[in-house]
Amino acid sequence: MQVQQPSMADRTPIGGAAPGWRAPTATAQVPPRRAPAQEGSLDLLEQFGTRKVVRRGHEFYAAGDPARFCYRIVSGCVRTVGLDEDGRRQIAEFLLPGDLFGFDSLDVHHLSAEALTDTVVVCYPRCAVDALAEQHGGLARRLRDLIRRNLRRAHEKMFLLGRKSAGERVAAFLLEMAERTAPGGAGATCVALPMTRADMADHLGLTIETVSRTMAQLCRDGAIASGKAGTIVIRDREALESFGANTRH
Amino acid sequence: MQVQQPSMADRTPIGGAAPGWRAPTATAQVPPRRAPAQEGSLDLLEQFGTRKVVRRGHEFYAAGDPARFCYRIVSGCVRTVGLDEDGRRQIAEFLLPGDLFGFDSLDVHHLSAEALTDTVVVCYPRCAVDALAEQHGGLARRLRDLIRRNLRRAHEKMFLLGRKSAGERVAAFLLEMAERTAPGGAGATCVALPMTRADMADHLGLTIETVSRTMAQLCRDGAIASGKAGTIVIRDREALESFGANTRH
DNA sequence: CGGCGCGTTGACGCTGATCAAGTTATGTGG
DNA sequence: CCACATAACTTGATCAGCGTCAACGCGCCG
Numbered sequence: 001m002q003v004q005q006p007s008m009a010d011r012t013p014i015g016g017a018a019p020g021w022r023a024p025t026a027t028a029q030v031p032p033r034r035a036p037a038q039e040g041s042l043d044l045l046e047q048f049g050t051r052k053v054v055r056r057g058h059e060f061y062a063a064g065d066p067a068r069f070c071y072r073i074v075s076g077c078v079r080t081v082g083l084d085e086d087g088r089r090q091i092a093e094f095l096l097p098g099d100l101f102g103f104d105s106l107d108v109h110h111l112s113a114e115a116l117t118d119t120v121v122v123c124y125p126r127c128a129v130d131a132l133a134e135q136h137g138g139l140a141r142r143l144r145d146l147i148r149r150n151l152r153r154a155h156e157k158m159f160l161l162g163r164k165s166a167g168e169r170v171a172a173f174l175l176e177m178a179e180r181t182a183p184g185g186a187g188a189t190c191v192a193l194p195m196t197r198a199d200m201a202d203h204l205g206l207t208i209e210t211v212s213r214t215m216a217q218l219c220r221d222g223a224i225a226s227g228k229a230g231t232i233v234i235r236d237r238e239a240l241e242s243f244g245a246n247t248r249h
Numbered sequence: 250m251q252v253q254q255p256s257m258a259d260r261t262p263i264g265g266a267a268p269g270w271r272a273p274t275a276t277a278q279v280p281p282r283r284a285p286a287q288e289g290s291l292d293l294l295e296q297f298g299t300r301k302v303v304r305r306g307h308e309f310y311a312a313g314d315p316a317r318f319c320y321r322i323v324s325g326c327v328r329t330v331g332l333d334e335d336g337r338r339q340i341a342e343f344l345l346p347g348d349l350f351g352f353d354s355l356d357v358h359h360l361s362a363e364a365l366t367d368t369v370v371v372c373y374p375r376c377a378v379d380a381l382a383e384q385h386g387g388l389a390r391r392l393r394d395l396i397r398r399n400l401r402r403a404h405e406k407m408f409l410l411g412r413k414s415a416g417e418r419v420a421a422f423l424l425e426m427a428e429r430t431a432p433g434g435a436g437a438t439c440v441a442l443p444m445t446r447a448d449m450a451d452h453l454g455l456t457i458e459t460v461s462r463t464m465a466q467l468c469r470d471g472a473i474a475s476g477k478a479g480t481i482v483i484r485d486r487e488a489l490e491s492f493g494a495n496t497r498h
Numbered sequence: 499c500g501g502c503g504c505g506t507t508g509a510c511g512c513t514g515a516t517c518a519a520g521t522t523a524t525g526t527g528g
Numbered sequence: 529c530c531a532c533a534t535a536a537c538t539t540g541a542t543c544a545g546c547g548t549c550a551a552c553g554c555g556c557c558g
Contacts, residue, residue: 082408086494090408106394110401134390137383144382144389145355147396152359154403159331159339161410162454166546197505205411207547212506245335415514446537459514461538478523 042100044132044139049122060113060121061102067109069123070102076119077194080111081202091203093153094195096180103129104147116194161205167244169204170214174224175241178234189234190227218243291349293381293388298371309362309370310351316358318372319351325368326443329360330451340452342402343444345429352378353396365443410454416493418453419463423473424490427483438483439476467492 049072054060060071063082071078078095092111095101101113133140160169178191193200197208204211215232218224223239224232234240298321303309309320312331320327327344341360344350350362382389409418427440442449446457453460464481467473472488473481483489 082404084408084412088408088412090404090411092404092407104397104400106397106401111404130390133393134386137386137389140382140386140389140393141379144393144396147393147400148353148355151353151396151400151403152355154400154407155331155339155341155360157407158341158403158410159333159337161407162339162451163333163337196503202411208505209507209548210546213546216506445535456515457537458516458539462514465538 042139042142044136045124045129046122048128048132049124052121052123054115054119054121056115056118058115060115061109062112063109065109065112067102067105067107068126070100070126070129071113071121071123072100073097074120074122076121077116078113078119078121079116079195079199079203080113082111089202090205091199092157093150094177094199094203100146102126103143104150116199165244166204166206166210167214167217169206169244170200170211171218171223171240171243173200173204174218174232174234175237178237186237189237190231191234192231194230214244291388291391293385294373294378295371297373297377297381301370301372303364303368303370305364305367307364309364310358311361312359314358314361316351316354316356317375319349319375319378320362320370320372321349322346323369323371325370326365327362327368327370328365328444328448328452329362331360338451339454340448341406342399343426343448343452349395351375352392353399365448414493415453415455415459415463416466418455418493419449419460420467420472420489420492422449422453423467423481423483424486427486435486438486439480440483441480443479463493 051074052071054076060078061067061069073095075097078099078101080092080095080101082090082092093101094116095113102109105111129143133143160172164172174191177193178185178189181191182189195203197211200206201208201211206214215224215226218240219226221236221239221243223236223243224234227233300323301320303325309327310316310318322344324346327348327350329341329344329350331339331341342350343365344362351358354360378392382392409421413421423440426442427434427438430440431438444452446460449455450457450460464473464475467489468475470485470488470492472485472492473483476482
């Protein structure tokens with residue numbers, strides 16, 4: 001396991017005036033996105049946020065680290081990773097601009113969080129989060145609901161991993177990424193996939209080869225097309241939605 | 250999907266006298282258990298709790314129901330179930346005496362909860378939970394941590410489903426059940442398995458046959474022995490812990 | 499140029515699903 | 529209490545989805 005602790009020196013107070021964290025760097029292919037309404041209203045926290053940049057491949061925290069900070073992604077992409085002693089890896093989620101992470105750990109992180117691309121985050125001290133939540137029932141409620149939503153997504157992923165075929169998993173993943181980057185998009189949607197095939201495989205409980213083959217199949221079927229530099233285009237959403245359902249009969 | 254709503258008539262205030270619910274039927278092998286320390290201290294809630302009995306095979310709530318109540322199990326055993334349109338099923342967790350459930354749903358339950366055996370619960374109105382949490386930061390914090398623990402367990406299960414062999418899944422499940430019913434137990438431990446093979450299969454992402462075969466193998470290896478009426482005995486914990494690790498090399 | 503990371507494609511085999519009996523529990527009505 | 533029906537479990541034979549191993553192409557960078 002890599003244990004590169006990125007320098008803390010680039011953390012700067014956000015204190016006063018205009019939010020300076022509005023995506024100055026354009027490193028990531030993933031465009032900055034407004035936080036969705038249900039997660040956006042943790043405004044009370046903003047005054048405690050500090051900006052931080054983590055370079056591609058580096059960790060925000062490792063499994064086992066004390067949970068001292070929570071994060072909101074401004075730009076870039078992050079994965080949360082579980083590793084076991086044999087080197088087997090499970091990626092719990094990919095996080096995109098607007099997403100929050102680190103809020104659902106107990107005192108100690110049980111997964112590590114790693115930057116897939118150069119990533120800009122706002123970073124909230126855990127003690128500030130807890131203190132604010134102690135005083136403001138509304139914030140506590142929103143935090144609770146945030147973790148609840150994560151739990152619901154985890155349950156959906158358990159279903160995916162336990163009960164769906166390789167084709168269904170890949171198709172569902174692509175649709176999920178599409179929905180997250182362009183909510184409600186209907187026609188041909190361009191989806192950025194900033195992660196490697198290995199990342200997708202470790203997220204979907206498959207191997208690199210199976211992911212690759214499945215996507216090739218989807219291309220042949222005309223459901224998707226491969227765009228430039230880690231993007232795909234969804235051409236036929238319905239084909240994607242029903243893909244692999246026939247595999248398990 | 251079965252939509253039997255058990256009668257609400259058998260709900261009675263908890264205040265009263267001797268618990269007449271001490272397992273009249275011998276279906277439930279799971280003995281009552283004290284709530285573990287970290288979950289037990291939701292004491293503020295107790296005054297709002299009402300007792301309720303749900304018979305084996307009946308639902309506490311269905312997926313899609315508004316989340317009006319949360320529950321603590323007094324005796325019995327519960328499963329939380331996700332179902333899809335094809336009839337594929339995923340059991341997120343099995344819940345034992347002392348366990349809490351229903352706390353991690355948003356406004357609407359996304360899984361259904363069904364009694365595996367005749368089950369006695371204490372039932373807390375969601376509005377009371379929320380109102381109390383609004384006023385008592387400490388309670389809110391404990392609720393948050395409760396949901397966080399559930400999320401961590403969900404992540405561990407994602408790892409199990411995505412990355413472990415059939416043997417490892419079954420072995421891990423038996424060890425988990427052992428740990429939950431007899432924490433820290435060292436020697437030969439007797440473990441109640443109040444669920445069917447189909448339940449185990451739908452929890453572990455396997456088929457009935459594979460579960461059955463794997464347990465037969467474990468018996469042959471002397472790691473476990475089958476006891477009476479849905480119980481097994483763990484004879485060799487280390488053999489169990491390393492079982493199936495060789496299968497995937 | 500050559501090494502390296504990443505992705506693709508093919509051949510083959512194994513784990514676990516599927517199909518099919520058959521046996522043992524569980525429950526029900528006589 | 530037994531007879532019967534049904535659910536739950538076990539075991540075997542066969543199959544296929546996906547993993548494994550291997551080779552190769554491509555873009556990037558020193």
